[in-house]
Amino acid sequence: MLPPYASLPERLWHHALHGLTGLILLFLVLPILVIIPLSFNADSFLMYPMSGWSLRWYEEVVASPAWRRAIANSLIVSPAATLIAMALGTLAAIGLVRANFRGKALLTAILISPMVVPVVIVAVALYIAFAPLGLTGSYLGLILAHAVLGVPFVVTTVSATLQGFDFNLVRAAASLGAGPLTTFFRVTLPQVAPGVIAGGLFAFATSFDEVVVTLFLASPEQATLPRQMFSGIRENISPAIAAVATILIILSTLMLLTLEGLRRRNERLRGVRPV
Amino acid sequence: MTTALDSLDAAALSGTPLRRQLRRAERRRTLWLLALIAPLALFVLASFIVPIASLLGRAVDNPEIHHTLPDTVATLGDWSGEGLPDAVAFAALARELAQVKGTPAIAEISKRLNRERPGSRSVVMRTARGLPLAEGADARAALIALDPAWGEAETWRVLERAGRPYTAFYLLAALDRSTDAEGRVVALPPEEAIYLDVLGRTFTMSLVVTLVCLVLGFPLAYRMATLPVRHANTLMILVLLPFWTSVLVRVAAWIVILQNEGLANQFLMWTGLTDTPQRLLFNRFGVYVAMVHILLPFMVLPLYSVMKGIPPVYLRAAVSLGCPPFRSFWKIYFPLTLPGIGAGCLLVFIVCMGYYITPALLGGPGDQMISYFIAFYTNQAVNWGMAAALSAVLLTATLVLYAIYSRYLGGNAAGQVR
Numbered sequence: 001m002l003p004p005y006a007s008l009p010e011r012l013w014h015h016a017l018h019g020l021t022g023l024i025l026l027f028l029v030l031p032i033l034v035i036i037p038l039s040f041n042a043d044s045f046l047m048y049p050m051s052g053w054s055l056r057w058y059e060e061v062v063a064s065p066a067w068r069r070a071i072a073n074s075l076i077v078s079p080a081a082t083l084i085a086m087a088l089g090t091l092a093a094i095g096l097v098r099a100n101f102r103g104k105a106l107l108t109a110i111l112i113s114p115m116v117v118p119v120v121i122v123a124v125a126l127y128i129a130f131a132p133l134g135l136t137g138s139y140l141g142l143i144l145a146h147a148v149l150g151v152p153f154v155v156t157t158v159s160a161t162l163q164g165f166d167f168n169l170v171r172a173a174a175s176l177g178a179g180p181l182t183t184f185f186r187v188t189l190p191q192v193a194p195g196v197i198a199g200g201l202f203a204f205a206t207s208f209d210e211v212v213v214t215l216f217l218a219s220p221e222q223a224t225l226p227r228q229m230f231s232g233i234r235e236n237i238s239p240a241i242a243a244v245a246t247i248l249i250i251l252s253t254l255m256l257l258t259l260e261g262l263r264r265r266n267e268r269l270r271g272v273r274p275v
Numbered sequence: 276m277t278t279a280l281d282s283l284d285a286a287a288l289s290g291t292p293l294r295r296q297l298r299r300a301e302r303r304r305t306l307w308l309l310a311l312i313a314p315l316a317l318f319v320l321a322s323f324i325v326p327i328a329s330l331l332g333r334a335v336d337n338p339e340i341h342h343t344l345p346d347t348v349a350t351l352g353d354w355s356g357e358g359l360p361d362a363v364a365f366a367a368l369a370r371e372l373a374q375v376k377g378t379p380a381i382a383e384i385s386k387r388l389n390r391e392r393p394g395s396r397s398v399v400m401r402t403a404r405g406l407p408l409a410e411g412a413d414a415r416a417a418l419i420a421l422d423p424a425w426g427e428a429e430t431w432r433v434l435e436r437a438g439r440p441y442t443a444f445y446l447l448a449a450l451d452r453s454t455d456a457e458g459r460v461v462a463l464p465p466e467e468a469i470y471l472d473v474l475g476r477t478f479t480m481s482l483v484v485t486l487v488c489l490v491l492g493f494p495l496a497y498r499m500a501t502l503p504v505r506h507a508n509t510l511m512i513l514v515l516l517p518f519w520t521s522v523l524v525r526v527a528a529w530i531v532i533l534q535n536e537g538l539a540n541q542f543l544m545w546t547g548l549t550d551t552p553q554r555l556l557f558n559r560f561g562v563y564v565a566m567v568h569i570l571l572p573f574m575v576l577p578l579y580s581v582m583k584g585i586p587p588v589y590l591r592a593a594v595s596l597g598c599p600p601f602r603s604f605w606k607i608y609f610p611l612t613l614p615g616i617g618a619g620c621l622l623v624f625i626v627c628m629g630y631y632i633t634p635a636l637l638g639g640p641g642d643q644m645i646s647y648f649i650a651f652y653t654n655q656a657v658n659w660g661m662a663a664a665l666s667a668v669l670l671t672a673t674l675v676l677y678a679i680y681s682r683y684l685g686g687n688a689a690g691q692v693r
Binding site: 007107144145211 | 305308310311312314315318319322326327329333491510512514516517519520522523524526529530532538541568572600628631636646649662663669677
């Protein structure tokens with residue numbers, strides 16, 4: 001905020017900064033907004049000005065076997081990969097936060113590494129490794145690959161949440177006679193659930209937007225939504241792409257708002273807890 | 276502590292010293308925790324680490340000749356490299372080539388030899404056509420009659436080099452180097468050299484995108500850090516929305532905007548800056564715009580988190596002590612943001628280097644980065660050695676930068692992701 005005693009150059013600078021950041025935000029958001037109206041275009045060009053409004057491109061997406069298959073494939077592969085990443089990642093994060101052993105840093109680095117290695121290298125490596133096992137062109141191979149890519153997000157997010165978790169609660173549960181499983185499901189999990197959900201959302205978003213590994217591993221039969229968009233953009237770009245894009249934008253907005261809600265809830269809970 | 280435990284030991288009535296019980300309990304706890312980590316560790320090992328390691332192994336692996344012509348390779352092991360090898364080598368080659376004649380293996384051998392020395396393919400093919408030799412024929416004379424190249428020591432040296440189990444050929448080729456007849460590392464002639472150019476382009480493009488992101492991200496992060504939290508959160512949602520939107524959606528959006536009849540050109544013509552549509556797509560400009568758009572949040576997030584932690588009283592103190600506002604910004608505030616700048620720049624640069632989709636969809640042939648060539652050698656040229664060598668180069672660069680990032684700039688990437 002500008003203090004009342006600010007000098008003229010300071011005022012100018014202040015307003016210039018406002019204008020500049022406004023333009024930068026416009027640069028970030030405008031492209032995403034621009035594509036939404038075009039999905040309702042009446043003619044078959046992906047450009048302005050539009051000739052009229054219609055829902056024909058949504059109808060086309062819903063009616064087209066290729067798009068339907070792509071949507072179905074994404075709804076098979078991403079949730080399955082997310083579940084694997086969430087289950088294995090949460091358990092490992094609990095172990096990593098609580099245990100102390102030699103090589104822990106190295107192990108953590110290895111578990112995080114799928115996030116760091118360039119995705120093309122992952123794609124080529126998995127393609128060459130999976131081909132002799134018959135895992136290329138199969139749902140299983142694609143799900144395993146997407147799960148590996150999602151694992152680091154679950155591990156890091158759940159670990160971060162566990163930093164604020166009081167493990168005395170686990171001891172208290174154990175001393176009151178709860179077994180390890182009961183303790184996990186009734187004490188630990190509810191406490192770290194926001195972290196698990198957030199990590200899962202990251203893993204889901206990663207898989208749901210994944211195209212490079214899918215390009216290498218999937219046969220046309222397993223083409224996911226991003227894979228179908230990739231060939232759509234490459235071969236014939238039509239407002240059908242805009243229709244799919246609009247659906248994806250709505251989906252990512254929902255995911256973002258869920259995360260924001262989780263974050264606020266977390267802040268609120270931390271706020272009440274005396275430090 | 277020890278004495279206390281010792282006395283407890285002495286007082287232990289159960290028979291097992293307390294210290295040992297404690298140690299056993301600790302060990303059991305660690306094992307139990309390791310058992311929690313084990314499933315994920317095994318999963319990542321099997322479906323990530325092992326495939327990556329075996330891919331990198333292919334960068335030096337040299338199986339074609341070694342597997343198909345084992346006896347020839349073995350006899351060449353005793354050869355000095357001067358003059359022609361002895362008759363045993365000729366006989367072994369004639370026999371082994373005759374065995375694989377007409378199988379896919381012969382195509383692999385000639386492809387491999389051709390890579391080592393152009394023109395070798397026809398030598399192998401011509402020779403194989405004349406095989407097998409008649410019973411009791413002189414292999415040396417027969418082979419040289421089939422193709423005079425077998426009478427040159429250089430041909431055999433190439434065969435010997437290509438027959439070793441490991442080769443630096445691909446890694447050298449990835450850096451536009453090869454070995455000459457004496458085994459020295461030499462630069463490839465300019466017309467064959469392409470990868471240093473590709474590497475340079477990858478670095479230049481990553482650098483440009485990183486700098487533009489910094490120039491755009493710094494004021495935005497600064498603005499967010501100086502706003503009250505509630506407003507800052509609203510701006511944060513605007514930054515995160517594109518971050519969460521599919522990369523392909525954003526690529527499609529930029530095609531809509533930058534195409535010849537797109538909004539950008541309509542705007543340019545409306546302002547009178549140009550009369551004819553400018554080419555903004557399928558060139559370097561389009562790639563830069565889309566990449567900056569995709570990577571800007573990666574710059575804003577670490578910058579914002581660092582700036583958020585700088586108490587505003589520092590600046591006020593400097594101003595109240597008589598330092599002019601701009602000078603105090605530069606001398607006090609800016610140096611405090613350096614960790615954020617470092618983290619943001621390294622993060623953007625690292626992600627940039629591995630980019631494949633955006634240049635592939637929005638760039639021309641001259642705008643493809645190293646990832647494109649890795650994909651090309653895997654899918655189209657089916658030269659996995661070359662794909663592996665280029666992967667090794669890219670992975671090395673990435674890991675070195677990531678090591679710097681995590682060593683000096685704030686632990687793992689977890690904090691940066693959100």
